[in-house]
Amino acid sequence: LSEAPIGVFDSGMGGLTVLKALLGRLPGEDFVYLGDTARLPYGTKSPETVARYALQAAEALEAYRVKCLVIACNTASSVGLPIIRERIESVPVVGVIEPGARAACEASSSGHIAVIATEGTVRGGAYQQAILRLRPGARVTALPAPLFVSLAEEGLHTGSIAGAVARHYLRPIFGATDSAESRPDTLVLGCTHFPMLAASIRRAAGRGVRIVDSAATTAETVVRGLTDAGLLRTGTTGSSSGARKSARKSVRKSSRTRGTVRFLATDGIERFARIGGGFLGRAITRGEVELIDL
């Protein structure tokens, strides 16, 4: 089973930021990434519809005999995780909400945590609930920031438009008052598209705000889970906090036995390759992407 691939699912290309984080830590693992590009975005759809779509995608990835399933989509994680875990019993399923919420609770001193996400994720309340479960006294300010999705897909990560949009969303959260006490001290990027805009977001949030990137925290959770279950391929661990030296060694070793990545998309292969490359941090060719029907 340790030789099996890791399945990663997102509504589109945003989850490639999670795949990028996973590849950085687990360069010797095989991955199957499924983007449900025919039906994106999930963020504006009803919970019932998103749960149905996410389950179909999870079942499609299960057919690739994955050893672990990562729901690299905040909206799908927030409404689809319970039903996916119920139906896909054979493999562990990791969402992006829990790892992000846990990291935020650990990072925050004051207990006042801000979350920006898609409309669907914010309305679903999954981050709010997860944070309050982990830290009952926490105060959570959650706001939708849907324009960041379009900006990330257009490659407008920095510059005046990204800056203006970041200020538009973050000023009501961080700039409303002069009192530092009433401002959140931690900001969760609750959408897998948002790490692309991290620099603009960081600038608009201001100094002293800790940014929690749920792509990075999810990758850590997967590494830990596979390690604990003894399901890592031998010598595949890449860089991971607290183990830099051994990480460097294993990256060097694993570059000889680098894993494979299969990309599946439900529509628009050309667009997936073109825009996905920006998210993954390396070019994706059209030939690498297979069209599938869900």
Add this chain to the structure above:
Amino acid sequence: LSEAPIGVFDSGMGGLTVLKALLGRLPGEDFVYLGDTARLPYGTKSPETVARYALQAAEALEAYRVKCLVIACNTASSVGLPIIRERIESVPVVGVIEPGARAACEASSSGHIAVIATEGTVRGGAYQQAILRLRPGARVTALPAPLFVSLAEEGLHTGSIAGAVARHYLRPIFGATDSAESRPDTLVLGCTHFPMLAASIRRAAGRGVRIVDSAATTAETVVRGLTDAGLLRTGTTGSSSGARKSARKSVRKSSRTRGTVRFLATDGIERFARIGGGFLGRAITRGEVELIDL
């Protein structure tokens, strides 16, 4: 048949700008508006998928025994119109591309016409082809402006962000050169979302550029088509250019016999009502929107 409703279809809420233009001209007509909100946006999907979705929606509206079918979505018009016209033989089908292209050819002195639209519409080349068919010597500059869709849906129609995005898209078209001769003199808003941002777009395009709003031109085409076919309900014509006085009279008359509007959506009724109201220019209540499955 003249008592039958007019069917209007869009991938989401953008087509409500076309419905608004139709209601202004035909206040006594009944309308059935279908927004395929479960599968929006069409602009990023492949032509095959969009054509399939558009045909399903057209068939759903046909079941409401409409007397005319308006494809109020540029992407669906550009790739779906031929197959819809082939399959739905019983009623006339009006798209948004032809009316916009015709109005642009009439408005342009120089023959250099710019089109901004979604990625799918630009790549499909329908506006370019329609303009060149009507005016073979024309020069067409077509560019995708997808962020306008998100801005329109978020209600950011004016202000610094809308201005910055408008300049981002329009400066390469209108500001690239000092020579007025090489600039287009006409700009087609080739997406039904874009009329919401007309003020910001007009400012960024600069003086002397004629703006063609394909929602308004499509409504004119529908009025002319129904008039020619003798299919208008009696006394339903509202304001229409060149007939202001009689229009005022008929609007007054028709306010007594105002038509009905049915809204159908494939998902997210709450969001449809909330955001759609901005596009339609009047509030839509959740109770007015029916959920249907395609």
